[in-house]
Amino acid sequence: MIHTRRFGEWFELTLPHDWEGFSVDYILRDLWKAPKKQIHFMRMEKHIKINGNPLIDWNHSLKAGDRLQLKLFREEDFGVQPAYREVEVLYEDDHMIVFNKPANMDTHPNTPDQTNTLANAAAFLLQAQGEHRKIKHVHRLDRDTTGAVLFAKHPLAGAILDSMLEERLIKRTYLALVHGRMKAKKGTIREPIGRDRHHATRRRVSPKGQPAITHFELIETYPKQNLSLIKCQLDTGRTHQIRVHLSHLGHPLAGDLLYGGKPIFDHQALHAEKLEIPHPFTKEKITCIANSARHHPWTLYR
Structure with a gap:
């Protein structure tokens, strides 16, 4: 497992031995599949440091044990209107959150004024926790389909999780x-x-x-x-x-x-019922089980 920690707006990852010789450019573009626009923004805003020093050479070969520091937790608009809905949280950390969505709830708003969706509930939860960041669903469930839904808490986590979903690494x-x-x-x-x-x-x-x-x-x-x-x-x-x-x-x-x-x-x-996710940064396997009996009389057949 890769060692990570958070301090304020910054996220720190200690480079593992099997990343020896990787450059920051390679990690962002090839390993994490971050979009070019996002990488450009991080470069221009100087949101990346190595061992506490601003990054100068993006192609410099890093050593195992180097501390890669990224400014990931800056405040931004939620993207949707926060609105309270009672929803079970199956897993949460600084980078992602998994909900057990009930029936009769959309994953995200279909019109700007819609506030009864899972995304609105997710924004409300973050707001209550003092986290002001744009939340993004990684996948969706139909309005009347229940169970585990994954959201990313910041753009880089969203990019990595999108790539994992496309590569079938998320089960x-x-x-x-x-x-x-x-x-x-x-x-x-x-x-x-x-x-x-x-x-x-x-x-x-x-x-x-x-x-x-x-x-x-x-x-x-x-x-x-x-x-x-x-x-x-x-x-x-x-x-x-x-x-x-x-x-x-x-x-x-x-x-x-x-x-x-x-x-x-x-x-x-x-x-x-189940969502299996390799953690976008630590590579730890996260398994979320959504209790179906909360929502379904039909599960009594099981």
Whole structure:
């Protein structure tokens, strides 16, 4: 694990032995995948030091034990209006926060005046803690999908976590209750997903759509109710991906009226149960388990 600490607005990372010879430019551009605009800003504002001294040569080879210091915790506008909502926090540190999102809540505002979203609740929490920084969701859940959602607390953490998500280093596991008795014990759905031309919000399997991969595993079947409980993992994050793929298989989510489910619940039976994240700076593995029983009567089937 990489040793780090915070002092005021500054973050300090002690260079590990396997980073010997790396330059600051290499760490930011290639290791952390920071955007060019962000790197330029840090360079111009002199937000980087080495062992307490302002950085002069961005291509200088660093030594193991050198202290890389970055000004990451400066105050800035939240980006959304802080508004109180009762939401469970699963994990939090200086760089990121994970919530257990309830049903009937958007991940972020769709209009400037919307204040009943998870992002508004996240901003309120930071404000209450005296942290004035722009918070950014790393991934989203549908309004009626519950469970673990990851937010970054500053731009560099956001850039690193975005890259990790794209490279499939962040693992997301979902529980889904579907109609029908699923016969396959496990499998992978590789079907591209695109917009449905006949419906504003619906997606569908389409040869011209974006690549989408969903892995599933049967947990249990309920013959009397003609339902199956399955676990899903995503390699991609398309809008409505699990809902579209399972409906395409002939097993729509219970309660998901948009994709052929029956109204036995007041929303689709889908819950983001687990989020596994390599920490963006320490590389420590963070595992968050979202308790589904808080939100779902359907989890009594489990």
